[in-house]
Amino acid sequence: MTDTVLHFDRVAIELGGRQILSPTELTVKRGEFVCVIGPSGCGKTTLLRAAAGFVTPSQGSVKRKGAAITGPSREVAFVFQDYGRALLPWRTVQANVSLALEAASVPAAERPERIAHVLKTVGLGAHAHKFPAQLSGGMQQRVQIARCLAQRPDVMLMDEPFGALDAMTRETLQDELARLVREEGLTVMFVTHDLEEALYLGDRVIALRSNPTPELPSLAALIDVPLPQPRNQLSTKEHPEFLRLRRELYHYLGH
Numbered sequence: 001m002t003d004t005v006l007h008f009d010r011v012a013i014e015l016g017g018r019q020i021l022s023p024t025e026l027t028v029k030r031g032e033f034v035c036v037i038g039p040s041g042c043g044k045t046t047l048l049r050a051a052a053g054f055v056t057p058s059q060g061s062v063k064r065k066g067a068a069i070t071g072p073s074r075e076v077a078f079v080f081q082d083y084g085r086a087l088l089p090w091r092t093v094q095a096n097v098s099l100a101l102e103a104a105s106v107p108a109a110e111r112p113e114r115i116a117h118v119l120k121t122v123g124l125g126a127h128a129h130k131f132p133a134q135l136s137g138g139m140q141q142r143v144q145i146a147r148c149l150a151q152r153p154d155v156m157l158m159d160e161p162f163g164a165l166d167a168m169t170r171e172t173l174q175d176e177l178a179r180l181v182r183e184e185g186l187t188v189m190f191v192t193h194d195l196e197e198a199l200y201l202g203d204r205v206i207a208l209r210s211n212p213t214p215e216l217p218s219l220a221a222l223i224d225v226p227l228p229q230p231r232n233q234l235s236t237k238e239h240p241e242f243l244r245l246r247r248e249l250y251h252y253l254g255h
Contacts, residue, residue, distance in 0.1 A: 003030045004027050004030075004065070004066075005064060006051055006155065006189070007027050007063045008024055008026040009025065010023040010060035011057045011059070011060040012057060012058050013057055014058040019212060020041075021043040022219075023059060024047070024060075024219050026206065028189060030185075032204065034188065034203065034205075034206060035191075036191045036205075037192055037193065037195060037198045038207055038208035038220070038253065042208040042218065043208055044191045045159050048191050052069075052072060053069045053072045074151055074153070075154045075155065076156075077100075077148035077149075077151055078157045078158075079141075079156065083137065083140040083141040083143070083144050087144060092130060092131055093128050093131075094129065097115045097118060098115055099147060100147045100148070101150055104151055115150065122149070122176065124139065124142050137165050138165055142176075145180075149184065154187060156188045157189050158191065160192055174197065174201060178229075182230070199225055199249070200236060204224055205249065207221040207222075209252075221252040223249065
C-alpha cells in the first residue's frame with residue numbers, strides 16, 4: 001500500500017527477560033494522527049522507540065515506507081516529554097532549533113530563513129533570542145516541536161509531550177499541534193496516559209494492555225475516532241460520540 005508510512009509486522013519486544021510487547025500488527029497511513037494509550041509499563045514508549053529505530057524488536061520488524069527500520073533517521077522526529085533536558089540551556093531558541101539543521105548539514109546561509117519560518121509556525125517568532133530558562137514550560141515544548149519541524153520529517157513521534165504541563169497550556173498546545181498536523185501534512189504517533197487527549201487529537205486510538213499473554217495480547221483495541229475536524233475543546237468533548245468512545249476505551253483498559 002503506497003499510503004502506508006509505518007508498518008509493525010508482528011512486532012514483539014522483550015527487555016530484561018520480560019515481554020513488554022507481545023506480537024503486534026499495526027499500520028499507520030500517511031497523514032494519520034494515531035494516539036497510543038495504556039497503563040504504565042504496557043509498552044507505549046517502547047512501541048514508539050521501535051518506530052524511531054531506538055529499540056530493535058525481539059521478533060518481527062518495523063517498516064517505514066516498505067523498508068525495515070534499522071536505526072534512527074532524519075525522516076523521523078522524536079518529541080520527548082522532558083523538554084527541559086531536550087533543550088541545550090546555553091543555546092538561544094533559534095540556536096536550539098538550528099541543531100536539527102546542523103545535524104542535517106544544511107548550509108549555514110539557508111538556516112536563518114528555515115528557523116524563522118518554524119518559529120513563526122509555533123508562535124515563537126518574537127522569542128528567537130531568548131534562552132530556555134527565560135521561557136515557560138509550554139514555550140520550551142514549542143521550541144522542541146519547532147526543532148523537529150525544522151528537519152522536515154515524514155513522521156513525528158511524540159512521547160507524552162504535554163504530560164508535565166498545566167491544563168490550560170496543555171489544551172492550547174493540543175490545538176496548535178492539531179493545526180500543525182493539518183497544515184504540514186504530518187504523520188504522527190502520540191503516546192499519552194490521558195483518554196480525553198487521545199480522543200481529542202487522534203484519528204485512531206490504540207489501546208495497549210500490560211502483562212500480555214497469548215489469550216490477552218498487548219493490543220487491546222484499535223478504535224477509529226470519526227469526530228469532525230477541526231475539533232473544539234468544549235463542543236468536541238461534549239459530543240455524544242466522544243463520550244461513547246471514552247466509555248469504550250475505559251472498558252478496554254479494564255477501568
